[in-house]
Structures are given as C-alpha cells and as structure tokens.
Amino acid sequence: MAKIQIKRGLQSNVEKLLLSQGELAVALDTGNLYVGTESGKVHLNPDGGTADEASKLKNAREFSVSGDGTAQPVAFDGTGNVELILSLATMPGLTAGTYTKLTVDGKGRVTGASNIEISDLPSIPASKITGLGTAASQNTGKASGNVVVVESNGKIADSLIPSLAISETFEADSEAAMLTLSCQKGDICIRTDENKSYILSGDSASVLANWKWLRTPDCKVLSVNGKTGAVTLSAADVSAEPLLKNAGVVSIGYIDGGTF
Known part of the structure; x- marks a missing residue:
C-alpha cells in the first residue's frame, strides 16, 4: 500500500x-x-477566502417589512441583491397639514395634531415679556398710578375729571364786597363803585393781590368843560345862551307841508 x-x-x-x-x-x-x-x-485554506461562484438557494425566500412601515415582498434566492421600498404607515384620523401642537407616543410617532389655543399657553409674568410699553405693567382702576378704563359709553367717568374753571362775571359795589365773593381763578368782578373790572389771578378771592385790574385802552378825553364821568352839558356850560340871543330873528316857512 x-x-x-x-x-x-x-x-x-x-x-x-x-x-x-x-x-x-x-x-x-x-x-x-x-x-x-x-x-x-x-x-489551500487561506483566511477570508471566497467561493468562485455563489450557490443558488434550493428554496427561495422573500423579504418584507411590516409594522410602522410596510414594503412589498421581494423574492430572494441568493443570486442577487434585494431592494425593499419602504412606505410609512398612516395614522388613523390624521390628515396632512401644518400644525402647531402635536401628540406623540412612546416611539415618537405622531398620534394627533391640532393648533394651539389660548388655553394651551402658559402663564407668563409681564416682567418676562418685552415690548409691551409702560401701560401694560399697570393695573386698571381709580387709584394713583392706575390706568383709567373707558366706560361703556366710550367716555371716562365724570368723577375722575377735575372741575373745569369756567370764567364767570360778578359785580361788587366795594372792595370789601369783592373780597367776599365765591370765585374761582379766572373769574371777573365788575366794581360798580369805581367803574373798573378785575380778574382773579390766584386761587383765593379774599386776597386783594390776587385781583388784577383789567385796564382799558388809554382815553385822551379826560374831561368835558371841566366835567368828568357821565357828562351832561347845558347851553350855559358852553356859553351858548348869549350867542342865541344875539342871533336875531329866525324866519320860519313851509315847503310841501314841511317847516323850515
């Protein structure tokens, strides 16, 4: 052997x-x-060697995907590559669109979508918000520092508006009477005893210095024939009687029923 x-x-x-x-x-x-x-x-036995030609599987198999994504089955017999085309599974009741609020499950899949509403917003202090202006940080009301709210009639309540100083005119026959008047700043007093008018420039009418004389334009005629004030003249005041006596006889006639 x-x-x-x-x-x-x-x-x-x-x-x-x-x-x-x-x-x-x-x-x-x-x-x-x-x-x-x-x-x-x-x-004869090197590491990592490859066969000259792959053998075909005796029984062909199929590749497929299911679950969160799906793919059509593809046959595989060992003689070529396999390509699976994956399609994501759709969520029941969820339509395509743009949303600001999403609901996801433990796998990160979107299970619901909607838009944010006012009730979804958290409470944010005004100190953390910029660009609101100074009025936004104040409370509304009637106290000092509050912002006044317009009422249903579109106006501010009368009780919140100070009394307006409307100029009124009074008369007084003496200085003492003028100082006792119930006046406001801007009111006028006519002094009948001296034919002058005064305006109240301060808050208190009882203070003489608060009354300012309203001066009239300068008048060049200060007296008439030695008389002042409301002047009434007679013929004697202007020496008119002697002239009339020496004027002679005045003739009177009639024209068309008139006298001349």
Missing part, C-alpha cells in the same frame, strides 16, 4: 519548503495547508 507523506512543522519552516508537485505540507502552529504545483506551492 502506498503511503502519503505530509511534511509538517512550524509556519516559519513550512513557508521555506520546496514542495514537489502534489506534495502536501501543514504548519502545525497555524493549521495552514499547502500543496506543491508546477509553479511552486499553493495555500
């Missing part, structure tokens, strides 16, 4: 061997197997 000899040794020694055609050698420390050929030796 023929005996097959296989050379053996450490990897470093086996690599240096010259093998005859068909002769085998094995490295005991690495397990590498070599065979001699016409051109040298060939490593």
Whole structure:
C-alpha cells in the first residue's frame, strides 16, 4: 500500500519548503495547508477566502417589512441583491397639514395634531415679556398710578375729571364786597363803585393781590368843560345862551307841508 507523506512543522519552516508537485505540507502552529504545483506551492485554506461562484438557494425566500412601515415582498434566492421600498404607515384620523401642537407616543410617532389655543399657553409674568410699553405693567382702576378704563359709553367717568374753571362775571359795589365773593381763578368782578373790572389771578378771592385790574385802552378825553364821568352839558356850560340871543330873528316857512 502506498503511503502519503505530509511534511509538517512550524509556519516559519513550512513557508521555506520546496514542495514537489502534489506534495502536501501543514504548519502545525497555524493549521495552514499547502500543496506543491508546477509553479511552486499553493495555500489551500487561506483566511477570508471566497467561493468562485455563489450557490443558488434550493428554496427561495422573500423579504418584507411590516409594522410602522410596510414594503412589498421581494423574492430572494441568493443570486442577487434585494431592494425593499419602504412606505410609512398612516395614522388613523390624521390628515396632512401644518400644525402647531402635536401628540406623540412612546416611539415618537405622531398620534394627533391640532393648533394651539389660548388655553394651551402658559402663564407668563409681564416682567418676562418685552415690548409691551409702560401701560401694560399697570393695573386698571381709580387709584394713583392706575390706568383709567373707558366706560361703556366710550367716555371716562365724570368723577375722575377735575372741575373745569369756567370764567364767570360778578359785580361788587366795594372792595370789601369783592373780597367776599365765591370765585374761582379766572373769574371777573365788575366794581360798580369805581367803574373798573378785575380778574382773579390766584386761587383765593379774599386776597386783594390776587385781583388784577383789567385796564382799558388809554382815553385822551379826560374831561368835558371841566366835567368828568357821565357828562351832561347845558347851553350855559358852553356859553351858548348869549350867542342865541344875539342871533336875531329866525324866519320860519313851509315847503310841501314841511317847516323850515
């Protein structure tokens, strides 16, 4: 019986061997197997080697996807690549659109959508908001520092408006009477005892210095024939009687029923 000899040794020694055609050698420390050929030796069991041609599966299989996404089944028999076209699953009752409020589940999937309403907004202190102006930080009301609210008639309540100073005219026959008048600043008093008018420039009518004389334009005629005030003249005041006595007889006639 023929005996097959296989050379053996450490990897470093086996690599240096010259093998005859068909002769085998094995490295005991690495397990590498070599065979001699016409051109040298060939490593029969290298690491990571690939087959020259993949074998077709005896029973073909299919790839498919289900759950949050779906894909149509694709047959696979080992002879080619497989491409799956994935389609995301739609959520019942959810329509396409732009929303400001979303509801998601534990997987991050959107399960609901709507727009934010006033009730969804959190309470934010005015101190954290900019651009509101000074009035926005004040309370409404009637106290000092409050912002007044217009009433249903579109006006501010009369009780919140101070009394307006409307100029009124009074008469007094003496200085004492003028100082007792119930007047407001801007009122006028006519002094009948001296034919002068005064205006109240201060808040108190009882203070003489608050009454200012309303001066009239300068009048050049200060007296008539030595008389002042409301002057009434007679013929004697202007020496008219002697002139009339020396004027002679005045003739009187009639024209068309008239006298001349």
